[in-house]
Amino acid sequence: MAEADTIPACTAPESTKTQAGDSRPKIVHEEVYGKLRRAIIAGQLEPGRTLSVRGLAAEFGVSTMPAREAIRQLVALGALELTETRRVSVARMNKAKLEEISEARLALEPALAARVLKHLKGRSAAREKLALRLTRIDEQLDRAIERGDSAAYARYNSEFHFKLYEAAKSPVYLGLVESLWLQIGPFMRVVIGRLGTSSLVDQHKEAISALRADDAPKMAKAIRNDIGEGMSNIARADL
Known part of the structure; x- marks a missing residue:
């Protein structure tokens, strides 16, 4: 996995399945969003760092859907931004x-x-x-x-x-x-x-x-x- 997508180990979500094996898509999304949000707040991801849906999904061991939704929410909050080439990166400061x-x-x-x-x-x-x-x-x-x-x-x-x-x-x-x-x-x-x-x-x-x-x-x-x-x-x- 590319270094740009690597999130510190402490931010990885808990198990994304119930004991019965259900996928729990809403809970999975909340886990990915919550862990990524805390990593950004704590400064674990530097400004300008590039992220990708597939990279985050692989890092967290989930499908692309919860990773994409977490990124969408964080873009809306100003924590992440879309570059001119449509890549997602941690927001820079001015x-x-x-x-x-x-x-x-x-x-x-x-x-x-x-x-x-x-x-x-x-x-x-x-x-x-x-x-x-x-x-x-x-x-x-x-x-x-x-x-x-x-x-x-x-x-x-x-x-x-x-x-x-x-x-x-x-x-x-x-x-x-x-x-x-x-x-x-x-x-x-x-x-x-x-x-x-x-x-x-x-x-x-x-x-x-x-x-x-x-x-x-x-x-x-x-x-x-x-x-x-x-x-x-x-x-x-x-x-």
Whole structure:
């Protein structure tokens, strides 16, 4: 299989058949779409990387139909784009798009993070359980920074944010935020690889502290600062 179509092993879907051997076409499509989506958000596929329906189908061990549908959805979301020759590739970045995504992230993500506390209001045990899960992810992220591992940093950074955001149970907000990460994730990984991890500073511990304190304004501020610092680093990249 061509290297352009190879997806990291951790993104391969679970078994695509039931015990009875049924093909489950809808579930297969959702698995392929979900794994490919997470790979893009986590920066596992670099901007401009070419993908093909047959290549993805072979990689995932499925028919071309679910692979084609997953690609179609991701093209519609702006994560993938059609080239002039009708080939599909991971979307590239430009300064105008980067500025727009940055503004949108700063508007949406702090508000979504604050909604986590609204959803968990009066549920201290649930807040603490989430705080512990986020702490474990952040510890992995810290170790990635120490190792200078930009790939692991990108993966754990996206995992931290989405583990937090999913706790808000706000599907409209979450869908909008996910669409932004689908566009910025691959480019963010490339920039981190260029800059290295030594200069990276996140506000994750402040966000965890805000979660435990049930302090929505502090949570929003931590996420806003986290995004601002991250996008500032990305903006320095040579597009």
